[in-house]
Structure formats: C-alpha cells, structure tokens
Amino acid sequence: MSTLSEQILGAPAGDYVDCPVDRSYVHDGTGVLTLEAWRAMQAGVLARPDRCYVLFDHIVPANNSVTAGLQQDLRMFAREHGLNFTDVGEGICHQLMGEGIALPGEIIVGADSHTCTLGAFGAFATGVGATDMAAIWAEGGTWFRVPETIAIRLHGALALPAEAKDLALTYVARLTMDGATYRALEFVGDGAATLSIYSRMTLSNLAVETGAKAGLFYADGATCRYLEGYGHHARPQQPGECCYERELHIDMSAVVPVVAVPPRVDTIRPVEEMEGLPLDQVFVGTCTNGRYEDLQRFSAMVKGKRVKVRTLIAPASRNVLARATGSGVLSDLVRSGCTILPPGCGPCLGAHQGVLGEGEVCLSTANRNFRNRMGVGGEIYLGSVSTAAASALAGALASPGAVR
Amino acid sequence: MIIEGHALCLGPDIDTDVIIAGRYLRTRDRSEWARHAFEDLDPTLSSRLEGTVILAGKNFGCGSSREQAAIALKEAGVRGVIAPSFARIFYRNAINVGLPVIECECTCSDGEMVRADPAAGKVAIGDRSYLTRPLSPRMREILSAGGLVSYWRGRR
Ligand code: SF4
Numbered sequence: 001m002s003t004l005s006e007q008i009l010g011a012p013a014g015d016y017v018d019c020p021v022d023r024s025y026v027h028d029g030t031g032v033l034t035l036e037a038w039r040a041m042q043a044g045v046l047a048r049p050d051r052c053y054v055l056f057d058h059i060v061p062a063n064n065s066v067t068a069g070l071q072q073d074l075r076m077f078a079r080e081h082g083l084n085f086t087d088v089g090e091g092i093c094h095q096l097m098g099e100g101i102a103l104p105g106e107i108i109v110g111a112d113s114h115t116c117t118l119g120a121f122g123a124f125a126t127g128v129g130a131t132d133m134a135a136i137w138a139e140g141g142t143w144f145r146v147p148e149t150i151a152i153r154l155h156g157a158l159a160l161p162a163e164a165k166d167l168a169l170t171y172v173a174r175l176t177m178d179g180a181t182y183r184a185l186e187f188v189g190d191g192a193a194t195l196s197i198y199s200r201m202t203l204s205n206l207a208v209e210t211g212a213k214a215g216l217f218y219a220d221g222a223t224c225r226y227l228e229g230y231g232h233h234a235r236p237q238q239p240g241e242c243c244y245e246r247e248l249h250i251d252m253s254a255v256v257p258v259v260a261v262p263p264r265v266d267t268i269r270p271v272e273e274m275e276g277l278p279l280d281q282v283f284v285g286t287c288t289n290g291r292y293e294d295l296q297r298f299s300a301m302v303k304g305k306r307v308k309v310r311t312l313i314a315p316a317s318r319n320v321l322a323r324a325t326g327s328g329v330l331s332d333l334v335r336s337g338c339t340i341l342p343p344g345c346g347p348c349l350g351a352h353q354g355v356l357g358e359g360e361v362c363l364s365t366a367n368r369n370f371r372n373r374m375g376v377g378g379e380i381y382l383g384s385v386s387t388a389a390a391s392a393l394a395g396a397l398a399s400p401g402a403v404r
Numbered sequence: 405m406i407i408e409g410h411a412l413c414l415g416p417d418i419d420t421d422v423i424i425a426g427r428y429l430r431t432r433d434r435s436e437w438a439r440h441a442f443e444d445l446d447p448t449l450s451s452r453l454e455g456t457v458i459l460a461g462k463n464f465g466c467g468s469s470r471e472q473a474a475i476a477l478k479e480a481g482v483r484g485v486i487a488p489s490f491a492r493i494f495y496r497n498a499i500n501v502g503l504p505v506i507e508c509e510c511t512c513s514d515g516e517m518v519r520a521d522p523a524a525g526k527v528a529i530g531d532r533s534y535l536t537r538p539l540s541p542r543m544r545e546i547l548s549a550g551g552l553v554s555y556w557r558g559r560r
Contacts, residue, residue, distance in 0.1 A: 016540065016542075029429060029430075029470070030469060030470070030471070032430075032432075033471055033472070036432065037552075037553055040553045041553050041556050041557060042557065043556075059430065066430055066431060067430045070430060070432070111469055112468075112469050113467065113468050113469040113493055127469045127493050128469065128493060128496060128497075129469050129470070129471035129474070129493055129496060129497035129500060130471040130497075131471060131497070131500040131501060131551070131552045131553060132496055132497070132500055132552070134552075134553070135552055135556055138556065143542065177417055177463060177466060178417070178462055178463035178466065178489060178491070181463065181489055181490075181491065181492065182492055211463060211466060211491055211492070213492055264417070349426040350425070350426045350427060351426050351427055351429075351430075368421075368467065370419045370421040370422070370467060371421070371422065371444055372421065372422075372425060372444045373421050373426065376425075376444065
C-alpha cells in the first residue's frame with residue numbers, strides 16, 4: 001500500500017518522477033517573474049494554457065504605478081495566451097482554486113508556498129518558484145521527488161473555544177519549522193473526519209510552515225458534498241495501511257486557544273497566559289482564515305459591540321464577500337467598527353493596506369509572523385478568529401472563552 | 405563546477421522575508437534585490453556579500469516561494485550557499501537561477517576560505533574538509549548550464 005502522495009505521483013517515496021501538472025497557477029507577484037523567465041526561454045506557446053491560472057491577489061488594487069505597470073503586462077499576457085485569469089477583487093489564489101477548481105487526485109502546482117492549502121481536497125498540491133513555473137507553462141509538467149510522509153493522526157474532536165487554527169498552530173509547534181522538510185503531511189484518524197472543508201484548508205495551509213511539501217486529507221463524504229455544490233462528482237479516496245515515516249498523535253479535545261509568538265510560527269503559548277498584551281491592530285483574513293465561516297464567527301462575537309482597536313477584515317474572495325453581504329455578517333462587522341478591505345491578501349505580506357509601524361503589535365489570523373513581515377519594526381502574533389474577536393473587543397490579547 | 409569564496413556565517417531558519425523583504429519585490433531591477441538583501445538582519449550586509457560563500461544554519465530559505473531571494477544572493481555576488489538543510493522551494497529556486505547550494509553540516513568562522521564542489525559533494529573550509537550528498541544529475545546539469553532557462557533552451 002502507499003501514501004496518498006505516492007498514489008497520486010505514482011511512485012514510491014524517494015523516486016524522482018516527471019509528471020504532467022493538472023493545474024498550475026501564479027499570482028500578480030510571482031507571475032511577473034514567471035513571465036520574465038518564460039520570455040527568456042523563448043518557448044513560443046504554452047503547452048496547456050487552459051490548465052494555467054493567473055489570479056491577482058497580492059497587491060490589489062495596485063499600490064503605485066510600477067506595480068500597476070507590471071500587473072498590466074501580466075494581465076495582457078494572460079488574455080492573449082488564453083490562460084484562466086481573475087482580476088483585482090476576485091480573491092486569494094488558494095481560496096479561488098479551492099472554490100470548486102481543485103479536485104481530489106490532481107497534481108496542482110502553484111507559484112506560491114501556500115499552494116499546499118489545496119491538499120484539503122485530496123490533491124497533491126505544492127509550491128514552486130517562478131522559473132520552475134515558466135518551465136511548467138512551456139512543458140505542461142515538471143519533476144518531483146516523491147516525498148516521505150509524516151502522518152498527523154487526529155483523535156476526538158475540537159472543544160470550543162478551540163478551533164482549527166489552534167490545532168494547526170499546535171501541530172506546527174510539535175513538528176517545528178523544519179520538522180517536515182522535504183516530507184508530505186497526511187491528516188488522518190477519526191478526528192480528521194470531524195473537520196469541515198474550511199477547517200481542513202486551514203490545516204493544510206500551515207503545512208509549509210513545517211517545511212512540508214504538501215499537507216493532504218483523503219477526500220471523503222464531506223469533500224464530495226462540497227464539490228457537488230460546484231457541480232463536480234468526486235469519489236472518496238481510500239486510505240490504506242501505509243508506511244509512514246513517522247506518526248504524530250494529537251488529541252483534538254485537548255487543544256486550547258494559542259498564539260504563535262513572534263518571530264516564529266512554531267513558538268506557541270496558550271492565549272490564557274498572554275492575556276492583556278496591548279494590541280495596535282487586529283487582522284482577520286488571508287488564505288488561512290478569510291473564509292465565510294471565519295467572518296461569520298468573528299461577527300457573531302462582535303455584533304452589537306464596538307471593537308477597541310484598529311480592526312481590518314479582508315474576505316478571502318468575492319464569493320465570501322457576497323455571502324457576508326447577503327447574510328448581514330458584513331453590516332454587523334461594519335457597525336462594530338471594523339474596516340473592510342477588498343478580497344485579497346490585504347496586509348499579510350506587508351506591502352499595503354495596513355502596514356505596521358515601528359513597535360506596533362498586530363494579532364493576525366494569517367500563517368506567518370516573521371520579523372518585519374507586515375512592516376519594519378512591527379510584531380505579529382498569530383491566532384484564531386475567535387481569539388481575534390475577543391482581542392478586538394478588549395483592545396488587547398484576550399481569551400475567546402470569556403466572550404463566547 | 406568549483407565554488408570558491410570567503411565564509412560568511414549566518415544562523416538557522418533564515419527566512420525569505422529576511423533575505424529580501426516583501427516591500428522590495430515589485431520591480432524588474434534585479435540589482436534592487438541585491439542592494440536590499442538581508443536588510444532586516446543587518447543593513448550593512450549586502451555591501452559585503454560579493455565573493456562570499458554563505459554558511460548558514462538549518463532550514464535556510466524557509467517561508468515564501470519568492471525566487472527573488474535566490475536571485476538577490478546571486479546578483480549580490482554570493483558564490484554559493486552551504487547549510488545543513490534548505491527549505492525545498494528555495495533549494496529548487498537556487499538551482500534554477502544558477503546559485504549553487506550544498507547540504508552540509510560544517511563549522512563556520514567568518515572570512516575563512518571556502519572551496520566546494522557541489523557535483524562531487526565535497527566542501528573544504530580552512531583546513532577542514534567535509535563529504536556530503538552530491539547533487540542529483542539533473543540538478544548538476546541545470547546548474548552547469550547556468551540555470552533552468554538556459555538549460556531548457558539548450559535542450560531544445
Ligand atoms: S494571504 Fe498571505 S500567506 Fe496567503 S497567499 Fe496571500 S500573502 Fe500569501
């Protein structure tokens with residue numbers, strides 16, 4: 001028997017394989033460099049433009065004329081060569097690929113490290129750099145070394161107020177920032193089945209923070225129902241008895257709300273021990289936690305109250321924003337004092353829309369708290385949406401248990 | 405291919421945001437990335453990168469997929485990077501842009517002469533020498549072509 005990565009890549013761990021890529025994607029950041037490398041290759045035509053996606057999300061709308069010019073070049077190229085293209089305001093690449101495009105068993109390569117998010121659907125999804133992507137545009141495939149797999153065996157179910165993000169930070173801390181380098185993660189066990197597709201995306205999203213190449217869930221009934229909503233008839237994947245390099249057991253019922261303390265994703269502390277830490281900004285969004293369920297949970301906690309700190313909310317996609325508009329979640333957020341940003345990465349990468357000043361502290365629902373990521377001299381704590389809501393109301397780091 | 409230069413010692417878990425910050429990415433001017441390399445670690449470092457071999461701790465290049473990180477080092481004149489382990493996207497990127505990378509656990513002191521052969525997996529630092537895993541044949545070919553773009557063009 002073999003791991004899910006071995007099944008999809010069709011070879012045992014350690015082998016080098018050349019594989020066709022079912023879907024590839026770039027964003028406005030990595031796409032510019034990909035285009036440059038592609039032009040330098042003088043390949044002429046793309047092997048499968050219908051399988052290639054260009055999704056604008058990183059600095060949208062453009063923040064200055066240089067960015068605007070680079071984006072215009074890429075936009076024109078995508079249109080001329082028939083690549084699938086989504087413009088400013090549609091949403092974050094990983095979220096959009098997760099809205100009914102990525103399918104179980106596919107090989108998906110993105111020019112972004114958090115491409116691993118799509119492992120939530122039982123796809124082998126991994127990130128590469130721009131030149132690798134240019135070669136994929138030209139050839140329609142690439143090489144992989146089939147990874148060994150570490151199983152994250154989940155037991156039980158999460159107990160409120162802990163949520164998938166707390167579980168994600170917990171496994172990252174257990175594995176550490178390079179504990180899974182060159183490996184794939186597989187989330188298995190009875191606990192995995194209890195997680196919604198949105199929660200699975202949060203877990204898969206953080207796989208790369210352990211150095212992993214991919215973070216996969218086996219497609220099950222929940223996956224098929226989700227994809228059914230987008231008109232796909234997917235089939236569940238069967239986990240077999242397989243040979244994991246090692247297993248990490250996590251009792252989900254014992255997971256508590258935590259924050260990752262700057263500047264490392266793998267250094268976590270229970271929120272309870274950190275209460276009262278003054279905050280300058282709360283940021284809810286990103287490919288980790290910007291989905292409708294996240295906005296809904298946040299708004300349920302702040303509804304009818306007033307946030308005490310600068311609170312920025314970026315829906316992960318237009319779809320998310322539209323649902324939040326229709327259900328009243330958006331107006332609750334606006335009334336409670338939150339600032340709504342356009343669908344996209346927002347301030348996550350420190351380029352616009354909420355850059356931190358020297359000495360400022362932000363609680364973010366994103367996936368990275370590296371030094372200066374959101375602005376020179378700013379500090380980032382990573383936490384769950386519920387922790388963000390409780391903290392926004394308190395103006396300082398606060399435990400979600402008290403508000404819920 | 406032999407790489408030679410003076411050792412520059414760095415710690416573990418150097419992420420790509422530290423190698424080149426997100427605020428400098430939107431340009432086509434590659435020298436801009438070289439000028440701002442490692443700025444948040446030490447603003448004077450970029451001016452001292454020419455002719456060095458970086459000897460870093462584990463997990464070098466973790467974080468984002470930005471190829472600008474590997475390009476910045478190459479443009480700044482870094483001859484190669486040696487570390488006990490690399491984040492996998494950075495590793496692929498480095499080979500693809502023609503920046504030699506070698507997985508090796510070695511002791512470092514700044515300024516020592518480093519001489520390494522990535523294809524053979526040999527590293528010599530001062531009077532110490534190390535044997536390590538050689539690059540795969542394909543990576544060796546890409547590297548000696550000067551990167552994936554020229555490798556690809558050469559194959560057609
Ligand atoms: S939301 Fe943040 S982590 Fe996710 S793709 Fe955008 S910049 Fe990267």
